[in-house]
Amino acid sequence: MARREPALRGNGWLRLPFWLTYLFLYAPIAVLVVMSFNRNKTPYSWGGFSLDWYGRLAENSSLRTGLVNTLIVALGSTALSTVLGTLLAVGLARHTRSRVLDALSTLPAILPDLVLAIGLLVFYSAIKMTLGLHSVLVAHTVFGMAFVTAVVRARLGHADTSLEEASQDLGATPYTTFIKVTLPTLAPGIVAGALLAFTLSLDEFVIAFFTHAPSQPTLPIVIYSMVRFGVTPEINALATLLLAVSFTVVIVAQRLTKLTEAL
Amino acid sequence: MTPSPAGRRAAARVATLGPGFAFLTVFLLVPLALVLSYTVFRRGRFGGIVYEPTGENFARLADPLYLDVVLGSVRLAAVTTLLALLLGYPTAYMIARLPGRWKAIALVAVVLPFWTNFLIRTYAWIVLLNSQGPVNSGLEALGLGPVELLYTDGAIVAGLLYAYLPLMILPLYSAIERLDPQLREASANLGARPARTFWSVTLPLSLPGVLTGCVFVFVPSLGNFVIPELLGGGRRIMVGNLIRDQFLKARDWPFGSVLALAVIAVLVLLLFAQAWAGRRAGRNG
Amino acid sequence: MTRHVPVVLASAGLAFALAACGGASSTGEAAPATLDAKADLSKQSLTISIWDGYSPKDLPQTVKAKLGFNTTVAIHDTNETVMAKLTAGGDSGIDVAFVSGQYAQALNAQGLLEPIHADLVPNLTNLYPEAAQLPYDKGNTFSVPYTWGTTGLCYRSDLVKTPPTSWNDLLSPPAELKKKITMMTTERWLALPALKMLGASVNTTDQATLDKAKAMLLKVKPDLLAYDDTTFGDRLKSGEAAMVEAWDGWCPTDQENIKFVVPKEGSDLWVDTMVILKSSKNKEAAHAFVNHVLDPSVHGWVPPNILYKVPNKTAMESVDPALLKDHPELAQTPADLLKGEGLIDLGEASVAYTRLATEVAAAQ
Numbered sequence: 072m073a074r075r076e077p078a079l080r081g082n083g084w085l086r087l088p089f090w091l092t093y094l095f096l097y098a099p100i101a102v103l104v105v106m107s108f109n110r111n112k113t114p115y116s117w118g119g120f121s122l123d124w125y126g127r128l129a130e131n132s133s134l135r136t137g138l139v140n141t142l143i144v145a146l147g148s149t150a151l152s153t154v155l156g157t158l159l160a161v162g163l164a165r166h167t168r169s170r171v172l173d174a175l176s177t178l179p180a181i182l183p184d185l186v187l188a189i190g191l192l193v194f195y196s197a198i199k200m201t202l203g204l205h206s207v208l209v210a211h212t213v214f215g216m217a218f219v220t221a222v223v224r225a226r227l228g229h230a231d232t233s234l235e236e237a238s239q240d241l242g243a244t245p246y247t248t249f250i251k252v253t254l255p256t257l258a259p260g261i262v263a264g265a266l267l268a269f270t271l272s273l274d275e276f277v278i279a280f281f282t283h284a285p286s287q288p289t290l291p292i293v294i295y296s297m298v299r300f301g302v303t304p305e306i307n308a309l310a311t312l313l314l315a316v317s318f319t320v321v322i323v324a325q326r327l328t329k330l331t332e333a334l
Numbered sequence: 335m336t337p338s339p340a341g342r343r344a345a346a347r348v349a350t351l352g353p354g355f356a357f358l359t360v361f362l363l364v365p366l367a368l369v370l371s372y373t374v375f376r377r378g379r380f381g382g383i384v385y386e387p388t389g390e391n392f393a394r395l396a397d398p399l400y401l402d403v404v405l406g407s408v409r410l411a412a413v414t415t416l417l418a419l420l421l422g423y424p425t426a427y428m429i430a431r432l433p434g435r436w437k438a439i440a441l442v443a444v445v446l447p448f449w450t451n452f453l454i455r456t457y458a459w460i461v462l463l464n465s466q467g468p469v470n471s472g473l474e475a476l477g478l479g480p481v482e483l484l485y486t487d488g489a490i491v492a493g494l495l496y497a498y499l500p501l502m503i504l505p506l507y508s509a510i511e512r513l514d515p516q517l518r519e520a521s522a523n524l525g526a527r528p529a530r531t532f533w534s535v536t537l538p539l540s541l542p543g544v545l546t547g548c549v550f551v552f553v554p555s556l557g558n559f560v561i562p563e564l565l566g567g568g569r570r571i572m573v574g575n576l577i578r579d580q581f582l583k584a585r586d587w588p589f590g591s592v593l594a595l596a597v598i599a600v601l602v603l604l605l606f607a608q609a610w611a612g613r614r615a616g617r618n619g
Numbered sequence: 620m621t622r623h624v625p626v627v628l629a630s631a632g633l634a635f636a637l638a639a640c641g642g643a644s645s646t647g648e649a650a651p652a653t654l655d656a657k658a659d660l661s662k663q664s665l666t667i668s669i670w671d672g673y674s675p676k677d678l679p680q681t682v683k684a685k686l687g688f689n690t691t692v693a694i695h696d697t698n699e700t701v702m703a704k705l706t707a708g709g710d711s712g713i714d715v716a717f718v719s720g721q722y723a724q725a726l727n728a729q730g731l732l733e734p735i736h737a738d739l740v741p742n743l744t745n746l747y748p749e750a751a752q753l754p755y756d757k758g759n760t761f762s763v764p765y766t767w768g769t770t771g772l773c774y775r776s777d778l779v780k781t782p783p784t785s786w787n788d789l790l791s792p793p794a795e796l797k798k799k800i801t802m803m804t805t806e807r808w809l810a811l812p813a814l815k816m817l818g819a820s821v822n823t824t825d826q827a828t829l830d831k832a833k834a835m836l837l838k839v840k841p842d843l844l845a846y847d848d849t850t851f852g853d854r855l856k857s858g859e860a861a862m863v864e865a866w867d868g869w870c871p872t873d874q875e876n877i878k879f880v881v882p883k884e885g886s887d888l889w890v891d892t893m894v895i896l897k898s899s900k901n902k903e904a905a906h907a908f909v910n911h912v913l914d915p916s917v918h919g920w921v922p923p924n925i926l927y928k929v930p931n932k933t934a935m936e937s938v939d940p941a942l943l944k945d946h947p948e949l950a951q952t953p954a955d956l957l958k959g960e961g962l963i964d965l966g967e968a969s970v971a972y973t974r975l976a977t978e979v980a981a982a983q
Contacts, residue, residue, distance in 0.1 A: 088424035092503075093443065095421070095496065099458035100447050102468075106461070113857055114461045155354040162350030166343065172355065174605045179362055180550065181601040183557040183577050186594040189587075189703065190365030196709020197368070213361050216354065218501075221550070225509040225543040245346050260508040263441070267504050270445045274452050281704060285666045285693030285712050294451050296671040296694035310450040317449045321442045379966040380728035381706055399974075403981050465859070485845050567845025568804045571980040582699035583806060584973035585706070585725070 100314065107307035124308040134309060137293035143204055144279070144289055145272040148211035152268040155212070156219025157261055161253060163220070164227040180217040187213065188281035195282065202284040210282045211275060215268030222267060226260030372591040381585030391592040400576065400593070407572035410487060411555035414494040418502040418551045419544065421495075426506035426543075427536075430513075441507065444500050456493060456564050463489055463565070485567030493561040501550035509543020510536070545611055553601055573597055654736050654903055661687040663904035668693045668701050669717040673891075674912075675920045686907050698722045705731060705896065714899040715908055720755035720890040721807075721964040723762040728964070732761040733895040739906035742913035749953035750930035753890055754961035762892035763909050765918075766868070766927040769888055769951075769959045770808060771881040773851070773870035778861035786812040786882045789864060790839050797842045799861040801854060804846040806976035807962060808887075809836065812864060815884040821960045824968035829975055836979045846980070867948045868927035879948045881959075888959035890930075922949055928956070 102114075107125070111118030128134065159176055179187065191210050195202060234256070238248040254261075276291040283289060298306050373391055376384040429440045447455065461467050463483040473479030483489060513536060521531040537544075559574035571579075577597070580590030665682075671694045675681070679690040695701035698719050704711050705726060718726070726732050737743055746764065756762045772783045780795060789812050792800055803809055811821050813832035823829065844860055852871045854860035866889065870879040893912065895905040912918060919934035921927050923942055928949055929935060943950040965972070 085424040085428050088421050089428040092421050092425040092499070096444065096447050096499065099455050099462060099496070100450070102458040102461050103450070103454060106458075113853075155357055158350045159354035162347060162354070166347040166350055170606060170610075172351070174602055175358060175363075176354070177549070177605055178366075178598075178602070179358075181553040181598070181605065182366070183574060183594055183597060185557075185574075185578055185581055186369055186591075186598075187362075187365070189581060189707065190369040191361065192704065192707045193368050194361075194365040196707055199709065202712055209361055213358070216357070218550075220354070221546050222505050222508045225505045225546045226512050245342060256512075259511050263504045263508045266441070266445055267501070270448045270500065273449055276452065280700060281707075285668060286691040288693065291451060291453075293694070295453060296696050298453050298457065306451075306454055310454045313450050314446065317446055321439075321446070377970070378729065380725040380964055381702070382729050399978060399981060403977070406981070406983065466857070563804070563846075567843075568847065568980060569840070569843070569845065570983065571977065575980070576977065579973055579977065582697075582703055583976070584970050585702065586970055586973070 103307045104311045104314070106304055107311045109304055112304060124304040125312070127305050128308050128312070131305070133288075133293050134290070137288055137290035140204055140287055141273060141290035144208050144211060145269055147208045148215050148272050149265055149269040151208070151212045152215030152219050153261060153265045156216040156264060156268070157223055157254075157257065159216070159220045160223035160227060160260075161249070161257075163224060176220045177217055179214040180221060182214075184214075184275075184277040188278040191278070192281040202282060204283075204287055206282045206284070207279050207289060210278045211268075211272040214278075215272055218267045218271065219261070219264035222264035223257055223260040226257055369587075369591050370595055372588045373595055375588055377586045377588050381587075383587060388588075391588045394589060395592055395596060403571055403576055404573055406570065407556055407574075410490055410494070410570075410572065411552050414491050414498070414555045415502075415548050415552045417491070417495050418499050419548060422499060422502035422506055422547060423544070426503045426510055429503075429507055430511040441504075444503050448500060452497065453560070455496065456561060459489070459493055459496065459565060460484060463492070484565065485569060487566070487570060489565040490562055490570065490572075493565040494555045494558060497558065497561065498551045498554055501554070502547035505546040505550065506540065506543045509540045509546075513539050541611070549604065552604075556597070654739060654906065656739060656903075658903040660904050660907055663901040664689040664691070665714045665901050665904045665908055666691045666693060666712055667715040667717070667908070668695050668713045670695065672925065673717065675917065675924075678917070681917065682908060682911055686904070686911060688901075688904050688907075690908065702726070710898040711896070713896055714901050714905045716894050716896065717765060717891060718894060719962070720753060720762065720764075720892055721962045723892045723894050724755040724964040726894060727756070727761040728966075731897055733897045733899065733902055733905075734761055735759060735763060735895070735909070736906055739903070740910045740913065742910045745913050745915060745918070745931050745933045747930050747932045747953045749957055752957070753888075755890070755963045756892075762894045763913070764890045764892050764930045765912065766921060767888065767890045767930050767956060768867040768928055768948075769881055769886045769956060770803075770811060770864065770866055771870075771879055771886055771948075772862055773855060773865035773872075773877065773879050774862040775855055775858065775860075775876050776878050777876045778858065782878065783862060783880060784883055786816045786884050788882075789862065790816060790835055792839070792842050792862075796861055798844050799859075800843055801845050801847045801851050801860050801863045802836075802839075802843060803848040803864050804976070804980075805848050806972040808848065808864065809846070809976050809979065810972060811887060812882075815882065815886065818884070821887050822963050822965060824965055824971065826971065829971055833975050833978060836975075837982050840979065840982060867951075868925065870948070872926070872946050872948065886959050888956050888961045890961070 106114050108120050108122070109118055110121035110123065163173055163176060187210070191206075191213075195206055200206060235248050235252050238252045239245070243251070274291055276295055279289045280292055280295075283292060294306060294309075297303070372383055374387050374389070376386050376388050376390075378384045425444075429437055429444075432440055462469050464470070465480055465482070465484070469483060470480045473481055517535055517539075521535050522528070526534070556572065557574040557577070558572065559578045562568070562570055562572050562575060573593075577590055577593050580586045580593060584590075665688060667690060669692060674692070679692060682688065682690045693713065695704075701716055701718060702722055702725070705713065705716060706729060723732070740763065743759065743763070750764050750767075751757070751759050753759075753764065772789060774783055776782065778799070780793065783789065789800060789802065802812070807821065810829070810832050813835040814821055814823060814828070816835065817828060817831055819825070819828045819832075844854070847854065847863070851860065851863035851865055852869055855863060855877055856871060856874060865879070867879055871877050872879055893909050895902060895909070899905055913931060915931060915933040915937060918929050918931040919937055921929045922935065922938045926946055926949060928951065930953070938949070
């Protein structure tokens, strides 16, 4: 692999906003992690270190059910969005000039979530579809797909098609060309898009609220009903645990896979 | 028998565009058309829809009250988008230039806070910005405070920026990463200074990413209704609150649909502009 | 571009067709179902939707033990969200919903509620006679009251100079309370203090009165810390706020310095109710559930645990007198409560309240 130019040299003026971004992103996270270990219930005074809230968390089975449901929905809708969205992005860049289709592919990303939520709920009841995790999964795919399409499209923006043409000239089928040439070029865009779709699904509330079966709530629905009247340290403990687990999963995944090279 | 090139192209078109648009037609266009069909009907006395055609709902759109709200929220959303771009572009640029391993970590670190929960993070901001919170303690220690931070437009912008910054960084990363470093090296070898290389090579080529990121941040900022309530203390409402209130509080689905349609119409125009600019940038590149 | 028009038109056409049949099917089912008093409940199962922490945690277990069917508890955060879900047409999957009285009234007006079959709910006799006199549903024909209360001022006795007695203390706050007060954002309660100051009904639909109320609300806006109807209790505890508009049950009077008062101009009477959805396929179990909740051993859980009053005479009589001493607002009698004006759904006029709330919130 060709050595990349060292990033942190020669870009001095970029360092400030770079670190500022991460400071901004992690300042509230630091607050909630600290509060999860606070014996006091109020966030404004420190009552000493305590793990009580984590203990209470273990007793809360609705949070556990919610977490499992959320992971099913997020993983499923991310997989579906990534496949459909990537195909769509390639199709839009290579196989059509229609601006209507172009705009349509981004429409879910710009639709007020409440409108999509109510539209889907009315639609599901009109076709007499029973609500469940599948109805949330489909709903999340609608907007997840739009984000994948747009991010992959941004990478295809002014596509260099010479490699693909060369591949076809050498007798490769369109399918082989797509798998062996197009996809690898798009990998960083696909990963970024999938990451977005997953992140958005994990934390989505409005659409999930309207399209879920009452017996199968996702985690944001469980949490929203609990914190509507103020966050408790128990919820902060949950957030901290989620972060810790995500960190671990990401680090392990990164070691085990070739994710690094794909980027 | 080998298919003709035209046949192949048609097959490729169907294979790439078919599944996605079939899905969108069923689960986006039909539900959306259902909601938008309400725009021409009457609200029932206690909510619901009465299927009697009327043009009244559209007439109400002319009310200056709603225009005020729209202009106010466009301003806040625009400020948020600008700040997101100012923070996000350099960040995405740096991430794209990091060595492989660090790149993956930096990228995931952008979205990781969002794997917690939106409300929890927003409440953390309340703690941070509160008159007794750490930011104000810091300002006081420096002799600058206390300053009223919470329940201001500034707090709303901070909350929106926090909620949507990754939606700026990821498309930018995707667009910048693909730029060939050789392009910039070539530019540098031709004697261009880094600033000039940036303005005449990097920025124009990453423009599709910039536009995508701006739409991704601007649009949901306009539609968010929880942040104005929690961080703005309900003292300002945005377009999202307007639509939410019609659907949930007034149970006036027809007028809620009209408001939604108006917002969608404006945003679709924006999208067309974006697609047009994207293609232009593509041709120039 | 023209090639795609048919798709869009077709989906729009399909949508209209779906909307039309959805609309047709939701009307004209007048006859109430005949329910089988001897139905085998163990073959049914129930999904209820309620606010978080508003019922005993072991409710599904006690229901299972006593009545033999499984209960799923779904949580909603506000009346508004569950209403949207219930009114979208089709089966929401919810059998019994807990909503405030005026929302129950609106659901009933849309033909979505099963009438209460009183013969299947013998425990209705545990309720105070006053609880059958509530204006949104006289005689409890489609709803059963679960909790009731009123709205007033909740304040920190150590942070206010003189204890508030009037809505005017909120609407024209003294200098030391500026930026230390909150009002509710939900429109009916946002308008309430001003309407009561004007001597008007909380259910008024007179535009001139609403305009006057709006002027009062706009005048006080710069002095408010925030509009809040969820976290005002925490704000009082932390001292961020000194006086807030609050529902009685939500005022944390278990704290030493926090007190609750109903202003002298009067206030409302709100009721949270249980309703059974017409779309439910488990109506016998639903009635058995409602009856179970009205059992004093279950209903009596409410006052000591979440500090709300229940309209259940037997349950209220068994409340520990020490608790009533610590929480005087729990001791309000049904007669006291009925002095408050019952909130009802205003139909067409509710749009005027939404507009009022929008105008107040939009003013900068």
